Amino acid sequence: xxxxxxxxxxxxxxxxxxxxxxxxxxxxxxxxxxxxxxxxxxxxxxxxxxxxxxxxxxxxxxxxxxxxxxxxxxxxxxxxxxxxxxxxxxxxxxxxxxxxxxxxxxxxxxxxxxxxxxxxxxxxxxxxxxxxxxxxxxxxxxxxxxxxxxxxxxxxxxxxxxxxxxxxxxxxxxxxxxxxxxxxxxxxxxxxxxxxxxxxxxxxxxxxxxxxxxxxxxxxxxxxxxxxxxxxxxxxxxxxxxxxxxxxxxxxxxxxxxxxxxxxxxxxxxxxxxxxxxxxxxxxxxxxxxxxxxxxxxxxxxxxxxxxxxxxxxxxxxxxxxxxxxxxxxxxxxxxxxxxxx
Amino acid sequence: xxxxxxxxxxxxxxxxxxxxxxxxxxxxxxxxxxxxxxxxxxxxxxxxxxxxxxxxxxxxxxxxxxxxxxxxxxxxxxxxxxxxxxxxxxxxxxxxxxxxxxxxxxxxxxxxxxxxxxxxxxxxxxxxxxxxxxxxxxxxxxxxxxxxxxxxxxxxxxxxxxxxxxxxxxxxxxxxxxxxxxxxxxxxxxxxxxxxxxxxxxxxxxxxxxxxxxxxxxxxxxxxxxxxxxxxxxxxxxxxxxxxxxxxxxxxxxxxxxxxxxxxxxxxxxxxxxxxxxxxxxxxxxxxxxxxxxxxxxxxxxxxxxxxxxxxxxxxxxxxxxxxxxxxxxxxxxxxxxxxxx
DNA sequence: CTGAAAGCGCTTACAG
DNA sequence: CTGAAAGCGCTTACAG
Numbered sequence: 001x002x003x004x005x006x007x008x009x010x011x012x013x014x015x016x017x018x019x020x021x022x023x024x025x026x027x028x029x030x031x032x033x034x035x036x037x038x039x040x041x042x043x044x045x046x047x048x049x050x051x052x053x054x055x056x057x058x059x060x061x062x063x064x065x066x067x068x069x070x071x072x073x074x075x076x077x078x079x080x081x082x083x084x085x086x087x088x089x090x091x092x093x094x095x096x097x098x099x100x101x102x103x104x105x106x107x108x109x110x111x112x113x114x115x116x117x118x119x120x121x122x123x124x125x126x127x128x129x130x131x132x133x134x135x136x137x138x139x140x141x142x143x144x145x146x147x148x149x150x151x152x153x154x155x156x157x158x159x160x161x162x163x164x165x166x167x168x169x170x171x172x173x174x175x176x177x178x179x180x181x182x183x184x185x186x187x188x189x190x191x192x193x194x195x196x197x198x199x200x201x202x203x204x205x206x207x208x209x210x211x212x213x214x215x216x217x218x219x220x221x222x223x224x225x226x227x228x229x230x231x232x233x234x235x236x237x238x239x240x241x242x243x244x245x246x247x248x249x250x251x252x253x254x255x256x257x258x259x260x261x262x263x264x265x266x267x268x269x270x271x272x273x274x275x276x277x278x279x280x281x282x283x284x285x286x287x288x289x290x291x292x293x294x295x296x297x298x299x300x301x302x303x304x305x306x307x308x309x310x311x312x313x314x315x316x317x318x319x320x321x322x323x324x325x326x327x328x329x330x331x332x333x334x335x336x337x338x339x340x341x342x
Numbered sequence: 343x344x345x346x347x348x349x350x351x352x353x354x355x356x357x358x359x360x361x362x363x364x365x366x367x368x369x370x371x372x373x374x375x376x377x378x379x380x381x382x383x384x385x386x387x388x389x390x391x392x393x394x395x396x397x398x399x400x401x402x403x404x405x406x407x408x409x410x411x412x413x414x415x416x417x418x419x420x421x422x423x424x425x426x427x428x429x430x431x432x433x434x435x436x437x438x439x440x441x442x443x444x445x446x447x448x449x450x451x452x453x454x455x456x457x458x459x460x461x462x463x464x465x466x467x468x469x470x471x472x473x474x475x476x477x478x479x480x481x482x483x484x485x486x487x488x489x490x491x492x493x494x495x496x497x498x499x500x501x502x503x504x505x506x507x508x509x510x511x512x513x514x515x516x517x518x519x520x521x522x523x524x525x526x527x528x529x530x531x532x533x534x535x536x537x538x539x540x541x542x543x544x545x546x547x548x549x550x551x552x553x554x555x556x557x558x559x560x561x562x563x564x565x566x567x568x569x570x571x572x573x574x575x576x577x578x579x580x581x582x583x584x585x586x587x588x589x590x591x592x593x594x595x596x597x598x599x600x601x602x603x604x605x606x607x608x609x610x611x612x613x614x615x616x617x618x619x620x621x622x623x624x625x626x627x628x629x630x631x632x633x634x635x636x637x638x639x640x641x642x643x644x645x646x647x648x649x650x651x652x653x654x655x656x657x658x659x660x661x662x663x664x665x666x667x668x669x670x671x672x673x674x675x676x677x678x679x680x681x682x683x684x
Numbered sequence: 685c686t687g688a689a690a691g692c693g694c695t696t697a698c699a700g
Numbered sequence: 701c702t703g704a705a706a707g708c709g710c711t712t713a714c715a716g
Contacts, residue, residue: 017687359696
């Protein structure tokens with residue numbers, strides 16, 4: 001079998017307690033003994049057994065990350081931010097996705113008991129948030145990311161989706177657009193609802209009528225909405241999609257249908273995923289620092305005093321930034337001649 | 343504190359052994375007792391302590407995934423494939439990236455001891471593969487992904503990069519291109535070397551001269567190469583980049599410099615990341631089923647008999663598929679009139 | 685500074 | 701079918 005602390009102790013002629021202390025950098029070990037233990041451990045290629053260590057020390061050196069999904073640019077960016085900080089602190093990451101099924105979230109959370117020291121959870125569903133507390137391992141520090149929060153709930157860090165959507169609407173209105181359609185996200189999704197609210201609030205302030213197409217955040221639904229727009233008897237001046245993926249899908253459908261962006265219809269998204277910079281025309285969007293969201297979440301989880309105890313329920317908010325690209329050039333542009341490129 | 347197996351035992355009026363058996367679905371528990379235990383466990387919201395369970399059972403229900411990085415479309419896709427299978431089997435994923443630093447790979451591997459039942463490792467470096475065995479936790483099943491393999495090394499699953507690059511070259515040659523430049527990947531990277539080898543082999547077979555630009559797989563290096571091409575006294579007919587990100591960067595630089603793709607220069611990449619379908623013009627590439635690579639790797643790790651023992655060292659190979667898009671339209675196309683779209 | 689021993693929360697032969 | 705007990709590999713008061 002594998003080499004254990006006993007093997008090291010025997011070989012170094014000390015007790016396992018001393019080996020443990022030496023390896024963990026405790027001060028009360030004679031310098032000479034420490035060196036001997038370390039060298040023996042090295043020779044034997046000893047590596048402490050994690051489960052044993054965490055069972056007795058009650059610490060796992062691991063942070064659990066529970067997400068709706070692992071797939072796509074958004075989660076990839078989020079993980080990058082979390083991973084960066086985890087690595088700095090020498091922590092491991094146990095990731096678990098519940099694949100968009102809110103029902104499986106509880107199981108994922110419960111499975112974290114005894115595996116992690118703290119939990120990062122993204123739970124963007126509007127329904128079923130009450131039961132969340134029940135599934136949370138007892139007395140486990142937790143920070144919510146981009147999730148609806150109760151006043152007495154856990155610490156939380158999110159994006160100002162409402163303010164961001166309003167800022168985008170102001171940009172579109174300033175560019176002279178009056179008829180602005182919105183591609184909404186999933187009904188049950190918190191971010192989606194907040195963005196929709198920003199849209200309707202801005203329109204109401206301008207005395208204009210909302211015009212909403214249903215969507216579910218993925219490219220295909222944006223593509224469908226684009227197809228519907230092409231068929232529609234009248235067309236909007238601009239389309240604001242609740243996220244970039246839908247904006248891209250919509251833009252794709254429009255260009256396939258011979259509708260020019262931004263000359264015929266301006267398009268804007270939300271998130272600023274890497275793709276948005278590359279498409280043609282480049283997409284105007286609200287930049288969300290997704291990696292930063294993850295980094296801030298894990299840092300605040302690790303902060304001292306950040307226990308599940310009541311009291312200092314901090315709720316941070318990240319403010320997205322307007323990024324104007326070609327897809328929303330003002331209408332006053334010289335109309336383009338028919339393009340000869342495909 | 344948290345509720346333990348003892349609490350359940352006491353409340354259900356049985357021994358902890360019986361609770362353990364009931365919870366683990368062993369057959370030798372009276373039906374009535376089983377029901378009682380399960381119901382008590384449920385009432386108490388009991389969830390087994392993972393470290394304790396794995397210390398005594400010697401199983402962790404967790405697979406370790408050690409990657410060069412967590413960031414970007416490639417790893418996101420890979421994780422998706424792995425996660426899908428893991429979830430099917432009720433396994434957790436402990437992910438660890440060594441951030442492109444081969445030196446840190448050893449530490450990442452050693453830290454897996456006692457945390458995982460098996461290991462998925464991507465180690466695309468040509469140097470330092472010998473020491474890999476030393477860092478591997480003793481008698482731990484492991485499957486290598488996209489890594490150079492020794493004949494007596496662990497099981498491995500990879501992509502036929504050499505064959506894929508040759509296939510792409512044949513496509514470009516058939517399209518009538520004679521002067522074909524190559525944007526290479528990092529010198530120390532196994533995939534990059536294999537693709538380069540496919541390029542040079544195909545050229546040699548056609549009696550043509552190689553023309554290689556250095557790169558490191560990221561978009562910026564492709565952009566630099568594109569800039570160099572624009573300045574060059576003569577230009578190639580086509581550019582074959584060792585991966586899509588570089589191809590995209592190159593294409594971007596060319597279009598900024600007024601060089602038309604594919605009319606002036608054809609471009610091709612490798613990987614078929616999602617972005618490649620969206621850019622303008624869409625990128626010709628070799629499709630690698632990245633998620634499938636991950637899925638196959640974890641499945642083969644989980645296969646019975648897949649121990650570290652010698653013998654059945656299976657080495658699977660995935661064959662990439664040629665995807666021809668606009669960026670490599672044959673030269674015989676009607677030359678496009680100057681475009682009026684930006 | 686060091687060691688013997690208890691204990692972390694489970695699982696699993698071993699008896700019955 | 702069930703229980704008492706050993707044991708998994710560590711850490712950490714408690715003595716000395």
